Amino acid sequence: MRHCGSSSRLVSNANRNDIFKPLPFHDMWIDSHCHLQAPEFDADRATVWQEACALGVRDMLVPAVGLADCALVGACCARHSGLHPAYGIHPLYVGQAAESDLNGLNALLKSARPVAIGEIGLDGLVADVDFARQEFFFIAQLKLARAFDLPVVLHVRKAIDTVLKHLRRIRVRGGIAHAFNGSRQQADEFLRLGFKLGFGGSLTYAGSTRIRSLAQNLPEEALALETDAPDIPPCWLNRGNRMNADETSHHAFCEAQRSIPLLHPHKGRGVIDHRERNTPAQLPAIGAVLAELRATSVEHIASVTRQNTLAALSLILAP
Numbered sequence: 001m002r003h004c005g006s007s008s009r010l011v012s013n014a015n016r017n018d019i020f021k022p023l024p025f026h027d028m029w030i031d032s033h034c035h036l037q038a039p040e041f042d043a044d045r046a047t048v049w050q051e052a053c054a055l056g057v058r059d060m061l062v063p064a065v066g067l068a069d070c071a072l073v074g075a076c077c078a079r080h081s082g083l084h085p086a087y088g089i090h091p092l093y094v095g096q097a098a099e100s101d102l103n104g105l106n107a108l109l110k111s112a113r114p115v116a117i118g119e120i121g122l123d124g125l126v127a128d129v130d131f132a133r134q135e136f137f138f139i140a141q142l143k144l145a146r147a148f149d150l151p152v153v154l155h156v157r158k159a160i161d162t163v164l165k166h167l168r169r170i171r172v173r174g175g176i177a178h179a180f181n182g183s184r185q186q187a188d189e190f191l192r193l194g195f196k197l198g199f200g201g202s203l204t205y206a207g208s209t210r211i212r213s214l215a216q217n218l219p220e221e222a223l224a225l226e227t228d229a230p231d232i233p234p235c236w237l238n239r240g241n242r243m244n245a246d247e248t249s250h251h252a253f254c255e256a257q258r259s260i261p262l263l264h265p266h267k268g269r270g271v272i273d274h275r276e277r278n279t280p281a282q283l284p285a286i287g288a289v290l291a292e293l294r295a296t297s298v299e300h301i302a303s304v305t306r307q308n309t310l311a312a313l314s315l316i317l318a319p
Helices: 013-019 045-054 067-078 091-096 101-111 131-148 160-169 184-192 209-217 250-256 280-293 298-313
Strands: 029-031 057-063 083-087 116-123 152-157 175-178 195-199 223-225
Touching: 029 223, 029 280, 029 298, 045 057, 045 280, 057 067, 057 116, 057 280, 057 298, 067 083, 067 101, 083 101, 091 116, 091 131, 101 131, 116 131, 116 160, 116 175, 131 152, 131 160, 152 160, 160 184, 175 298, 184 195, 184 209, 195 209, 195 298, 209 280, 223 280, 223 298, 280 298
Parallel strands: 029 057, 057 083, 083 116, 116 152, 152 175, 175 195, 195 223
Antiparallel strands: none
16 A cells, blocks of 8 residues: 555555546546657557546647657657647757757648647756757747747746746747646746646655645646656556655656666656556546545546646647
């Protein structure tokens, strides 16, 4: 039995299985950030999709991390109507990107319009990625988002104020600040600029006190749910290890805990055992933790986060 939620929440294998039963409000869940194109899913991508669908997760935003990856995202999303592409160059990928990739991205946006530009942003945590180069690509992609009137999907770590500065200067349609981990004041500024805030596996850890407080107290119209699969696993997939996501990202946590493999190769990490790999099928269970934090029903969380994600991405889907 693992201590996975609030101080009163114990998730055993038995009640975890209850969480994963198909829900009566089937097909309401939207995973607002899932890298289904990632190589971790190459062997069983169709099965991963089917397992998520069986739990009501029939819509997912699939962000790219580089220009070449956009083709993989596009091909992945073409296979299923519930997969929605975002094209962009990830801040941890700019060292492998050429400036001419921005021209390629511009051409791609003209020929195959995605639902958003992403995953873009700034990362001040990883020391060996040139921050000035990150800013160059981020600013250029914000300008593309403005020109094409598209929302953006943001990656932000230890750079929130700088990201907000650029967003105030280059106004875009809004979007989603993925894996949000800032202050309430910073959250309010993102909301003022038209963004929703993504919450995922990190909120399932008791040590993530700031994230859990934000998830509990922000207005419900701020909330989007995500898995970031195959990254940021919820606590029940993390070998029972405790993670304080307020003090460090999952990447840094794994670096400190060498026994835990790092995820996502496209972010410079290794491959994880499929038994512990995060998948979009985890979204309803993460939503159940959010519902408990907010003292509301899981059905309400599914409905609210669905509508918020649709609004953030200007998507119109069948009910």
